[in-house]
Amino acid sequence: MYKSALGSSWSSDIRSFFNHWAELRGDALIPASEKFLDSPSPTYMSTSYICDMTDEGAIVRFHGTELAERWGRDFTDHEIHEGRKPEFKERSLINMRQVVRRPCGYVVRLAFSTSSGRMLQSELIQLPLSVKPGRPPRLVCYAIKDAGYRSNEFIQLYIKTHEVDWIDLGAGVPDLPPLDLLSS
Secondary structure: OOOOOOOOOOOHHHHHHHHHHHHHHOOOOOOEHHHHHHOOOOOOHHHEEEEEEEOOEEEEEEEOHHHHHHHOOOOOOOEOOOOOOHHHHHHHHHHHHHHHHOOOEEEEEEEEEEOOOOEEEEEEEEEEEEOOOOOOOEEEEEEOOOOOOOOOOOEEEEEEEEEEEEEOOOOOOOOOOOOOOOOO
16 A cells, blocks of 8 residues: 655745644644635745645635736635646636545645746645635645746646655555556
8 A cells, every 4th residue: 555744855845834724723624624724824825726636626715926926827716726627627617626535645746847948946835725615625835935936937838746655644645656647
């Protein structure tokens, strides 16, 4: 059986966000959406987004301003994968649905190109948030801030997954590792 926890190979920013999320859950397995949104951290909110997992995909309900600038658009009320290749969307949604079903966390280190042609790396972490009955499952995603961005460029093309892993939050992790966002 596959088993994982948030290891030391991940950036201090990712580990710090995880600790912030974990503090908000108290005695619960995962924090409530309201608790997360009522305790905003200026350190994390500008590079976070929150998605409802629906039949249509991952619908963004909150999109941090710095991420909107990086990505060249605000995805609020839109599916987070709009404009992505169908294969990328499908593989990402499979991972995201595992996060809310299990529940568990997901971390990824990836490479991408910018609008100016530069190659950069980033890390992101996705963690579940609990919701009131009758609402779609929800997750929060945090992407590290300092990835060498310049104010006049935005992410253009996802290139490669360098590392990907589940995080055991207390309910275990899926039997298989997370999917690479591009097929081999």
